[in-house]
Amino acid sequence: MEKVLAGSEILLRPLRPSDAIDIYLNVRHRAISRYTENIPYPYPRKAAEKFIAKSALAWKKKEGYAFAIVSRKKAELIGLISLNKVDWKARRATIGYWLGKKHWGKGIMSAAVRMALQFAFAKLRLNKVEATAFEENRASNRVLQKAGFSHEGTVRQHILRFGRLHNINQYGLLRQEHSKRHK
Numbered sequence: 001m002e003k004v005l006a007g008s009e010i011l012l013r014p015l016r017p018s019d020a021i022d023i024y025l026n027v028r029h030r031a032i033s034r035y036t037e038n039i040p041y042p043y044p045r046k047a048a049e050k051f052i053a054k055s056a057l058a059w060k061k062k063e064g065y066a067f068a069i070v071s072r073k074k075a076e077l078i079g080l081i082s083l084n085k086v087d088w089k090a091r092r093a094t095i096g097y098w099l100g101k102k103h104w105g106k107g108i109m110s111a112a113v114r115m116a117l118q119f120a121f122a123k124l125r126l127n128k129v130e131a132t133a134f135e136e137n138r139a140s141n142r143v144l145q146k147a148g149f150s151h152e153g154t155v156r157q158h159i160l161r162f163g164r165l166h167n168i169n170q171y172g173l174l175r176q177e178h179s180k181r182h183k
């Protein structure tokens with residue numbers, strides 16, 4: 001299976017052990033972990049190495065597909081995007097992502113999501129991709145809406161993060177909806 005996806009500004013490729021330092025330097029800021037469920041803050045130095053090892057294993061077992069988002073111009077890792085919790089019976093997976101702060105607001109994640117969806121539907125032949133976003137994470141809600149996801153509901157006061165309970169928006173995109181948009 002082709003593992004490198006190329007866009008005009010970015011590439012998506014599987015993680016390598018040498019990515020640990022770039023992941024650490026980008027992800028350790030509170031602005032990144034703030035609206036995520038699983039990224040620890042403060043971010044431990046060894047966490048990126050562990051994440052990369054876990055991702056390689058998940059890829060091998062067909063349980064998850066994590067990609068580095070690489071800027072083509074600078075040839076550097078600027079973020080991550082992944083398809084997780086792959087359920088092969090229902091042919092469904094969950095998409096998650098983050099981008100280094102200095103790269104925000106340039107349409108990069110919208111492009112990365114488009115590429116990851118192409119991989120999910122065309123290569124993995126999934127039927128549904130789901131996603132969640134904290135209700136107050138305007139950028140992430142917008143990324144998902146722009147990519148064609150439907151808001152399927154809001155789970156109220158669901159996640160405790162930094163001492164506060166947050167409402168979580170649940171999104172889904174079906175194979176048939178994706179193919180209609182990309183005819």
Ligand SMILES: CC(C)(COP(=O)(O)OP(=O)(O)OC[C@H]1O[C@@H](n2cnc3c(N)ncnc32)[C@H](O)[C@@H]1OP(=O)(O)O)[C@@H](O)C(=O)NCCC(=O)NCCS
Pocket residue numbers: 031032033035036097098099100103104105106107108109110111132133134137138139140142143146
């Ligand atoms: C969410 C995140 C990935 C967005 O990435 P990005 O590359 O900046 O997003 P894009 O540039 O593709 O922007 C997508 C849309 O969101 C809008 N947007 C971006 N930042 C915004 C903000 N702070 N408030 C409102 N809208 C915003 C953009 O204007 C754009 O919409 P438009 O095309 O209609 O103008 C990035 O902010 C991030 O990594 N945040 C921290 C981690 C995180 O929250 N991950 C998601 C967990 S669910």
